[in-house]
Amino acid sequence: MYIQGIGIVSPWTGHGAEPLIKDDHFVISDPEYKRWIDLQQIRRMSRVVKMGVAAAHMSLEEADIKLPDAIITGTAYGCLADTGIFLQKMVTQKEEMLAPTAFIQSTHNTLGGQIALKLSCHGYNNTFVHGNTSFESALLDTQFYLTENPSARVLTGSADEITPISHNILSRLRRYKRKPVTPSQLLDTATIGSMGGEGSAFFVLQGMKDDHSVAELKGIEMIFRKLNPEQSLQAIIDFLKKNELNPTELSLLITGRNGDIRDDSQYELAENSIFKNLPKAAFKHLCGEYPTASSFAMGIAARAIQTGQLAPEMLYSGLPPKEIKNILIWNAQTNMRHSLILLQKC
Amino acid sequence: MSSGVWVAGGGVISGIGMNLSECINSFEAMQPGMQEMEFLKSIHHDTYPVAEVKASNDTLASMADESIHWSRTALLSKIAAKEAWQNSGLGDISNYRVGFVSASTVGGMDLTEHFMEEYLQDNSRGKLRNVIHHDCGSITDLVAESLGVQDFISTISTACSSGANAMMYASRLIKNDMLDVVIAGGADSLTRFTLNGFNTLMILDTEPCKPFDENRRGLNLGEGAAYLVLVSDKIAAEIDPWCRLSGYANANDAYHQTASSSEGTGNYLAMNEALQKAGIEASDVDYINLHGTGTANNDSSEGKAIMKLFGNNIPPLSSTKSFTGHTLAASGALEAVFSAYALKEGILYPNAHFQTQMSEISFSPLTEFLSNQDLQHVMSNSFGFGGNCSSLIFSKDF
Numbered sequence: 001m002y003i004q005g006i007g008i009v010s011p012w013t014g015h016g017a018e019p020l021i022k023d024d025h026f027v028i029s030d031p032e033y034k035r036w037i038d039l040q041q042i043r044r045m046s047r048v049v050k051m052g053v054a055a056a057h058m059s060l061e062e063a064d065i066k067l068p069d070a071i072i073t074g075t076a077y078g079c080l081a082d083t084g085i086f087l088q089k090m091v092t093q094k095e096e097m098l099a100p101t102a103f104i105q106s107t108h109n110t111l112g113g114q115i116a117l118k119l120s121c122h123g124y125n126n127t128f129v130h131g132n133t134s135f136e137s138a139l140l141d142t143q144f145y146l147t148e149n150p151s152a153r154v155l156t157g158s159a160d161e162i163t164p165i166s167h168n169i170l171s172r173l174r175r176y177k178r179k180p181v182t183p184s185q186l187l188d189t190a191t192i193g194s195m196g197g198e199g200s201a202f203f204v205l206q207g208m209k210d211d212h213s214v215a216e217l218k219g220i221e222m223i224f225r226k227l228n229p230e231q232s233l234q235a236i237i238d239f240l241k242k243n244e245l246n247p248t249e250l251s252l253l254i255t256g257r258n259g260d261i262r263d264d265s266q267y268e269l270a271e272n273s274i275f276k277n278l279p280k281a282a283f284k285h286l287c288g289e290y291p292t293a294s295s296f297a298m299g300i301a302a303r304a305i306q307t308g309q310l311a312p313e314m315l316y317s318g319l320p321p322k323e324i325k326n327i328l329i330w331n332a333q334t335n336m337r338h339s340l341i342l343l344q345k346c
Numbered sequence: 347m348s349s350g351v352w353v354a355g356g357g358v359i360s361g362i363g364m365n366l367s368e369c370i371n372s373f374e375a376m377q378p379g380m381q382e383m384e385f386l387k388s389i390h391h392d393t394y395p396v397a398e399v400k401a402s403n404d405t406l407a408s409m410a411d412e413s414i415h416w417s418r419t420a421l422l423s424k425i426a427a428k429e430a431w432q433n434s435g436l437g438d439i440s441n442y443r444v445g446f447v448s449a450s451t452v453g454g455m456d457l458t459e460h461f462m463e464e465y466l467q468d469n470s471r472g473k474l475r476n477v478i479h480h481d482c483g484s485i486t487d488l489v490a491e492s493l494g495v496q497d498f499i500s501t502i503s504t505a506c507s508s509g510a511n512a513m514m515y516a517s518r519l520i521k522n523d524m525l526d527v528v529i530a531g532g533a534d535s536l537t538r539f540t541l542n543g544f545n546t547l548m549i550l551d552t553e554p555c556k557p558f559d560e561n562r563r564g565l566n567l568g569e570g571a572a573y574l575v576l577v578s579d580k581i582a583a584e585i586d587p588w589c590r591l592s593g594y595a596n597a598n599d600a601y602h603q604t605a606s607s608s609e610g611t612g613n614y615l616a617m618n619e620a621l622q623k624a625g626i627e628a629s630d631v632d633y634i635n636l637h638g639t640g641t642a643n644n645d646s647s648e649g650k651a652i653m654k655l656f657g658n659n660i661p662p663l664s665s666t667k668s669f670t671g672h673t674l675a676a677s678g679a680l681e682a683v684f685s686a687y688a689l690k691e692g693i694l695y696p697n698a699h700f701q702t703q704m705s706e707i708s709f710s711p712l713t714e715f716l717s718n719q720d721l722q723h724v725m726s727n728s729f730g731f732g733g734n735c736s737s738l739i740f741s742k743d744f
Contacts, residue, residue, distance in 0.1 A: 071598075077481055078503065083539075090542050091462045095389045103543035104604050104731070108451065108482070108503035113732020116598040122615055125598040125734055126511055129450075130483035130501040137500045144518040168469050169477055225496045335487075 001146055001205045002213040002346060004065075004153065007058025008299045009051040010199035012286035015311040019286050024180040025162060025196035026288030031058075037118075044101075045114075046081045048200070052111040052159035053118065055200040060119075060155065063204035063212060069152035070124035071112050072141050073159070074134030076291030078108035080163045111159055132333045133222045134158060135295040136341070140220055146207040157202030158292035167196050175289070175334075177259070186259040186285045187316065194258035197288015201295035203302075209346055215305040217298075218326075219243040219342040226336040229269035236270060236330065239340050247274040251321045252310065254297055256331035258284040266332040279310075279318035286313060294331045298341055301327045305345050351517045351591045352582035353574050353690075353740065354436060354527075356683040357429025359422050360570030360670045361397025364409070365429050366687065369670075374715045378669040378698045380554045380566050386536045394550045396536055397568030397671030412492060417454035417479050418569075422676075423489045423533035426571035430529060430683075431493065434575035435585060442527045442581070445498030446490040447516045448573075449508030449532030449675040453482035456537045485533070498525055502675075505730030506637070507596070508532055509678025510738050513574065514594045520578050527581060531573030531679035540674065541567055547604065555640030555672075557665035558649065558711045560702040565639040568671025572679040574686060588690035592723070592741035593624025599733035605643050610651030612735035613637075617655050617725065620737040626723055629659045631739075633694055633719075635681045635726040636711070638665025639672050648727065649707035660709040662716075664697035678728035682738055685726040689742040692719045 011026035012019040020029045033042050033050055036057040042050065052073070060066065086102040107113075109127040116125050124145060128137035135158040142156045170176060177193035186195055205217065221239050223232075240247060253275050255267045271280060283297045304310045305324050312320070329341040356366060361379025363369035372379065379397035383390075386398065399406070399422060406421040407414040410428070427446070431439065457476040465472035479485055486501040498519060502511045509532035516530030534540075544550050544567060551564035576591060597619060599612025606613065621628060637648055652660065666684055667673075673680055688694060697711035704710070726738045 076483060086543065087458070087462055087539060088466060090538060091459070091466055095538060095542050098542055098546050100543070100546035103539075103546055106543070107505050107731045109505055109730075109732040109734060110603070112504070113598070113603055113734065116600045116733055117603065120600050122598050122600050122612065124596050125504070125732070126502065126515070126596065127504050128500060129453075129481065129503040130486065130499065131481065133500070134483065141515060141518070144515075144522055147522065148518075165465075165469075169465075169474075172470070172474060173478065222498070224490075224499050 001143060001207055001217050002209050003203050003215050003217055003302050004206055004212050005059040005063030005204040006214060006299045006302055007055035007202045008296060009055045010287045010296050011197060015313065019183050021183065025167060028199055046079055046105055048079055048159050048161035049111050049114055051200040053115060055157060055202040056115050056155055059202040059204050065153055065204060067119055067121055068155035068204065069149065070145050070154045071115050071121060072138045072154060072156045073112040073127045074138035074292055075108060075129060075159055076131045076134045077160050077166065078129060079106050079110050080161055080166050082106040084163055084165045132291045133339055135292045136220055136222050136339045142205050150207045153204055153206045155202060156205055157200060158295040159200035160198055160290045160292045162196050162198045170196060183285045187257050187282055189259050190261050192261060194260045194284065194289035197290045197293060199287050199296050201299040213346050215302040216344040216346040218344045221340040223338045227338060229266060232266065232338055233270045233273065235338065236340065243342055245326060250278055250326045250328050251324045252281055252327045253278050254281045254283060254301055254327060254329045256284060257282045257316065258289045263332060263334055279321045280316045281310060281314040282316040283314060294329060294339060294341065297329045301329055301343050305343055350579045351520050352577050352587040353589050353591060353686045354577045354585055354587055355430050355434030355575040356573065356686055357426040357433065358572040358680055358683050359399055359426045360673065360680055361399060361568045362669050372669060373695045376696060376698065378554055380671060388538050388541055390541060390545065393552055395554055395566055397566060398536055399569055415475055417485055418456045418535035419450060419452060419454060419533050420485045420488045422535055422571035423448060423485065424492055427489060427493055427529050427573045430573040430575050439494045443497050443525045444495050444527040445519055445525045446486065446493060446495040447500050447512045447528055447530045448486040449502045449512040449679060450482040450485055450534055451503055451505060451508060451675040452534050452537050452540060453485050454479035455539050456535050459538055504734040505732055506674055507678055507728040507730035507734045507736040508675035510682065510728035510736035511596060512679065513591060513682055513738055514596060516576050517591055517594060520576060526578045528576045529573050530576055532675040533571035534569060534674040534676045536567060536569040549641045551640060554699055555668060556699040557636065557638035557640040557668050557697060558645050558704060559700050560704045562640045562642060562645060564641055566671040568673040570670060570673045570676045570680055572676055572683045574682055588686050589740045589742045591738065593620040593739035595619030595623060596736045599735055601733055604731050606647035606729065608647060610647035612733050613648050613651035613729055614654055616735040616737040617651065620739050624739040624741060628656045631661050631723050631725050632721040633661055633688060633724045634663035635685045636663050636665040637727040637729045638667055644729065646706055649704060653707055662694055662712045664695050664712045666695050668698035678736065681726045685724045686740045689721050689724055689740055692721055693717045694719055
């Protein structure tokens with residue numbers, strides 16, 4: 001399938017900018033929401049819905065379409081802020097005098113529903129909520145939908161937010177570093193924990209290539225068996241083979257390195273063997289660690305293919321690629337599961 | 347590419363039974379599952395009847411052969427998925443390319459509520475084991491691991507249509523030859539979060555609900571889990587399947603975040619497209635398992651959409667939520683299991699508590715349990731918040 005438009009709301013706004021940090025974690029840089037959402041709604045919508053609606057609109061604008069045929073969303077945590085508000089009030093007010101707004105907006109498909117409502121889109125609408133593979137599940141569903149409806153255009157994306165409660169709990173679970181570091185130090189700290197992040201990325205995808213196509217989304221794979229480094233190396237070779245590519249034909253490897261020694265060690269064997277001579281990039285030092293961060297990676301990778309240039313901030317090791325043709329995005333997760341996304345110049 | 351997707355088996359746990367046959371017996375005996383809350387601790391316990399699974403977490407944990415520290419949602423999920431697998435007769439799960447696709451809206455919220463009691467007083471307190479499975483996906487992972495499913499795992503959350511959407515995704519995984527077998531369905535336990543949420547919307551009935559009755563006053567919440575074992579043509583050829591999942595569609599009402607449009611635009615689109623996908627006419631449908639929540643809004647919109655699509659050919663129809671309550675993400679899965687089993691056994695389910703014909707629509711629901719029915723095609727509707735409308739069609743034309 002082909003990427004026709006990209007919309008990103010993230011802590012990093014692109015080459016030359018510093019990622020936005022609040023205390024010890026990444027936070028999104030708010031776009032000018034009023035371009036797409038009326039003021040009254042801006043006040044009422046939670047951050048995760050706003051960032052998602054904005055990213056969706058940006059991707060539609062680039063693809064130059066008003067109405068997609070389907071809307072498919074991935075979010076690991078859904079609407080955390082509204083869930084937190086309703087939960088907090090329910091507990092502290094002992095189930096009395098509660099207002100419906102936060103509950104209504106806490107549903108995981110609030111974003112998908114709001115986009116449909118705003119666009120008057122009566123088409124297929126689905127929401128995947130499976131942790132680190134929420135976005136990839138949505139991409140796979142998009143591929144299925146486009147197989148059944150070859151001329152359709154699908155709006156597919158993800159959004160996840162960080163809230164004070166989620167940040168606190170994930171810190172207690174040792175997902176974030178005890179001692180704060182700066183984004184530029186994050187990938188080289190070799191200690192336990194990463195930095196929290198958030199964001200939304202949306203894409204317009206279609207089955208056929210045309211003048212608007214930004215890049216081809218060549219393959220997606222989610223691996224649910226827990227793999228050790230040798231097995232993950234083999235899984236990547238198999239995935240590339242299935243997509244008729246040799247490891248040497250890649251222009252760039254983008255890994256989900258997040259500065260957590262437990263996660264990063266999973267990449268090393270492949271990085272030092274089949275990908276030894278390949279330039280390597282990273283993205284979580286620009287957006288932080290969150291379950292649907294791979295959508296941000298797909299957005300900036302597709303942009304690199306389109307422009308033929310890799311933002312220097314993304315480079316992790318090696319020399320910048322001379323020509324950008326094939327990019328593999330590899331996200332290894334704490335539970336030893338993996339996801340792979342392959343993009344190709346078209 | 348596999349052209350067909352078949353039902354090899356199914357399992358259910360709900361307020362009317364700990365397994366599928368107990369549920370069917372309750373329909374036959376006209377025994378809905380709504381009672382005063384026994385296991386959920388809420389200040390609303392004597393105001394709103396609910397259809398609870400009649401077992402404590404300890405009992406469920408021993409049925410599921412899992413830890414008592416699991417979320418009730420995960421325990422329900424494991425019990426129903428295990429039953430579905432067992433009665434599929436497929437044997438050793440490691441012999442197949444198998445996936446687990448589960449729907450949930452609350453995930454581990456039942457435990458998060460406990461966690462919050464302590465956490466909100468001091469954010470360094472609260473047992474972390476009560477919050478690590480908060481998100482819906484981690485509940486699916488727990489159960490998938492326990493079932494031995496490793497090839498594909500996913501979770502869907504589109505409010506009250508989630509369970510039906512899980513069936514669609516599962517169906518596509520098989521049709522695209524990624525998997526041979528998918529255990530697909532959903533699970534939701536009763537939580538104070540959802541009970542209070544629906545209470546703020548003022549759509550809970552203080553009496554047992556009366557779907558498609560002129561004097562309906564709202565829904566009753568329920569809890570449960572249900573799964574179908576869906577298989578490819580290749581596997582189906584070696585077994586005696588219940589029926590086929592022949593059609594499915596999802597459409598969006600795009601009208602309001604929680605309410606349905608008065609004419610049921612999304613409902614109509616979903617039903618109509620599901621018929622097209624199944625390659626049948628409205629007049630071929632022998633039974634509709636209604637979404638039928640018992641709210642003024644849902645039943646009116648769904649009813650009008652059915653009248654528009656089916657005209658004067660309205661088949662027998664009923665809302666099994668009048669027995670199980672509204673089990674949210676599990677509801678589409680429960681009703682898919684009931685629909686598929688209706689075809690297998692030639693039975694139709696009654697709609698409880700129906701008394702008065704709705705003035706806005708021309709038909710009324712079936713009020714008695716019927717057996718020895720010759721059924722070819724059954725439709726199951728599920729509509730949810732966010733305008734999310736889904737319709738499934740099961741067929742026995744083989």
